[in-house]
Amino acid sequence: GGGRMTYTGLVLRTDDGRIILSPSGTIEVLELPEGLISKPTLMWDLFAQSAGSRDVELTYLTNNISWSADYVMILDADDKKADINGWVTMNNQSGTTYTNAVLKLIAGDVRRLNPPPSSGFGGGRGGAEMMRNEALGFAEESFFEYHLYTLGRPATVRNNEQKQISLLNVAGIGVKKDMVLEGQRSVWRGSGRDYRPGEGYATDPKVKVNVLVEMVNSDKNGMGQPLPAGKVRVYKRDSKGQVQMIGEDRIDHTPREEKIRLYIGDAFDVVGERKRTAFRRIASNLIEEDFEIKVRNRKKVDETVRVVEHAWADWTIVRESMASTKTDSNTFEYIVTLKPDEEKVVTYTVRTRW
Numbered sequence: 001g002g003g004r005m006t007y008t009g010l011v012l013r014t015d016d017g018r019i020i021l022s023p024s025g026t027i028e029v030l031e032l033p034e035g036l037i038s039k040p041t042l043m044w045d046l047f048a049q050s051a052g053s054r055d056v057e058l059t060y061l062t063n064n065i066s067w068s069a070d071y072v073m074i075l076d077a078d079d080k081k082a083d084i085n086g087w088v089t090m091n092n093q094s095g096t097t098y099t100n101a102v103l104k105l106i107a108g109d110v111r112r113l114n115p116p117p118s119s120g121f122g123g124g125r126g127g128a129e130m131m132r133n134e135a136l137g138f139a140e141e142s143f144f145e146y147h148l149y150t151l152g153r154p155a156t157v158r159n160n161e162q163k164q165i166s167l168l169n170v171a172g173i174g175v176k177k178d179m180v181l182e183g184q185r186s187v188w189r190g191s192g193r194d195y196r197p198g199e200g201y202a203t204d205p206k207v208k209v210n211v212l213v214e215m216v217n218s219d220k221n222g223m224g225q226p227l228p229a230g231k232v233r234v235y236k237r238d239s240k241g242q243v244q245m246i247g248e249d250r251i252d253h254t255p256r257e258e259k260i261r262l263y264i265g266d267a268f269d270v271v272g273e274r275k276r277t278a279f280r281r282i283a284s285n286l287i288e289e290d291f292e293i294k295v296r297n298r299k300k301v302d303e304t305v306r307v308v309e310h311a312w313a314d315w316t317i318v319r320e321s322m323a324s325t326k327t328d329s330n331t332f333e334y335i336v337t338l339k340p341d342e343e344k345v346v347t348y349t350v351r352t353r354w
Contacts, residue, residue, distance in 0.1 A: 069230030086168030100154040107228035108146030183274035183309040208266040269298040297338035313354040316352040320348035
């Protein structure tokens with residue numbers, strides 16, 4: 001008829017041969033038919049050439065169980081030393097509990113076809129395997145082109161549980177605070193490498209001075225352990241001794257002896273201005289531009305700002321108020337030191353040909 005029918009996919013055949021589509025109400029049976037399983041289950045038929053006991057190793061992939069790394073850095077009063085704690089956070093949404101299991105985590109860019117949204121998880125062995133290692137934390141080792149972190153004790157990860165386990169604990173590592181004024185940051189980090197300067201090029205009269213924290217993941221610096229990718233939250237104690245968060249950034253998988261750069265925020269009392277003061281089209285494929293960058297220090301202590309500039313195509317600096325350093329084929333920079341309440345002006349002329 002004209003009524004609306006809802007079909008849920010359930011079909012029943014009664015004892016008298018009738019077929020009922022999408023029945024409503026509660027259905028109760030005394031027992032399940034043979035071979036019918038009420039929840040997802042893996043079943044195997046094993047065949048052997050002869051009878052006897054066999055050791056079987058079962059390996060399989062389980063989705064919806066993931067892990068991530070998180071780090072906490074606490075800077076000292078002079079921003080020259082820091083303590084770092086690292087944690088592994090397990091998130092088990094797989095539908096089952098792993099009791100007294102060996103926990104092995106693979107860090108690296110493991111390629112999967114249509115991968116689940118999770119990090120590598122070294123699970124999959126049937127049953128629990130007791131560790132002979134008496135260590136309580138993670139032991140790291142190279143594994144293929146990745147790094148394997150093995151927890152030195154059995155761990156139970158329950159279904160629908162998040163569990164945090166200590167990964168790293170180092171104190172007194174050397175760090176460096178870096179202040180960077182990169183006026184073309186938004187343009188350059190977009191499609192800037194394909195940009196061609198022209199008459200309509202916009203300049204920003206007021207740009208932010210970025211604050212970065214650098215460190216080297218080296219044995220000499222008190223670290224030297226391959227670090228899985230993760231979020232780093234940076235803290236510092238205030239004048240009352242209380243810890244305050246001052247920024248956060250994310251690191252990629254970082255081998256030992258490599259530098260880590262954290263962009264944690266923008267300076268309040270160190271400000272900059274950047275503008276193009278002149279534009280000259282010398283030919284259809286040749287132009288000249290004049291730029292002026294002002295940097296002011298409103299702090300009560302000295303500061304050093306690294307002014308980073310970019311250029312395109314075939315470029316040459318024809319005039320500049322202070323010596324620059326070329327850092328790559330499209331980048332050069334000026335090191336500006338400022339006393340309290342001091343302003344300095346950097347000017348340069350760049351010629352671009354394409």
